[in-house]
């Protein structure tokens with residue numbers, strides 16, 4: 340089978356891939372290398388001549404480099420419109436106002452900060468116009484992903500993005516990226532370990548599985564463990580992020596739809612200090628991979644039947660979701676949780692989960708060595724258990740946590756926690 344990890348990135352994103360899974364994979368995402376201002380100028384000339392290009396930035400970035408970017412946009416013959424957003428999009432109502440009142444002549448969206456990528460990507464996908472993201476640091480959580488999520492009024496809104504998306508890799512800027520951004524980029528890639536297990540499990544249960552994409556995503560994670568110590572670490576991590584994005588596009592996002600996403604979402608309002616989405620996802624994946632490994636390693640019987648109504652009511656009480664919406668999702672996912680269908684594959688699944696789990700101690704140590712924040716003591720045990728036990732109820736994809744809920748394992752975990760709390 341063709342090893343997509345060895346395929347040139349330009350061919351991975353630019354070509355048509357006839358895959359063994361039976362699908363033709365192609366993407367609407369491209370990578371350009373070069374000085375970011377020059378590349379922005381070229382994209383403005385191509386997509387927005389005599390019309391508007393919107394530059395989305397934070398106030399800090401605008402003061403530092405805004406002039407440079409606006410000049411680059413104008414060099415392409417475009418009218419440059421600047422929208423200043425707060426990096427914490429969901430807590431700032433002016434953000435929505437700023438993005439919803441963009442000029443009708445807008446033909447290109449430009450963004451240079453990974454924290455604002457989602458907001459820029461969401462609105463460019465909504466309008467169906469090209470997006471140019473200049474990667475000045477290797478942090479690129481969700482970059483080029485086909486599913487764009489934006490939290491609007493406390494609730495994640497998801498959109499499928501198939502508009503042209505460009506990633507500009509400025510090698511000089513990447514070489515000068517701060518060490519913490521390398522740690523964050525590494526953690527973000529490593530979080531995918533849990534999603535990999537979930538993708539495989541869903542593959543067995545639904546038959547929808549692309550092995551080439553799975554291997555591509557898996558190699559992107561394993562290569563990153565060594566890449567962080569290379570001289571051009573930032574560029575190599577960014578390339579692995581692009582490979583991850585390719586695997587996401589080939590699978591319509593399924594390769595990244597793991598239980599760590601929901602757990603991270605529920606941890607947002609908890610903890611001693613507020614962590615970024617990437618940090619929460621990384622923390623959740625460190626915890627969940629152990630839990631997944633435990634689930635697959637021990638045979639078990641049905642422990643109890645979940646009370647869907649009570650679960651939906653409780654979750655609705657402290658999230659932005661409606662009870663009906665939660666219940667609908669639970670009832671859609673529950674029939675997939677067929678342990679007997681997994682039985683013939685359980686040994687293989689247990690082995691692969693154990694292998695991935697084996698990477699984790701080195702991954703966690705590498706993250707801390709790189710100067711990553713110590714996020715491992717940020718949450719209390721009770722906060723963690725609540726997030727993990729409620730995660731499968733959030734509207735989203737089926738995961739191993741759904742299996743654990745259906746078998747009663749999560750209810751048991753929660754009951755144990757209640758005993759500890761009293």
Ligand SMILES: [Zn+2]
Pocket residue numbers: 358359360361362364549550551552589
């Ligand atoms: Zn495929």
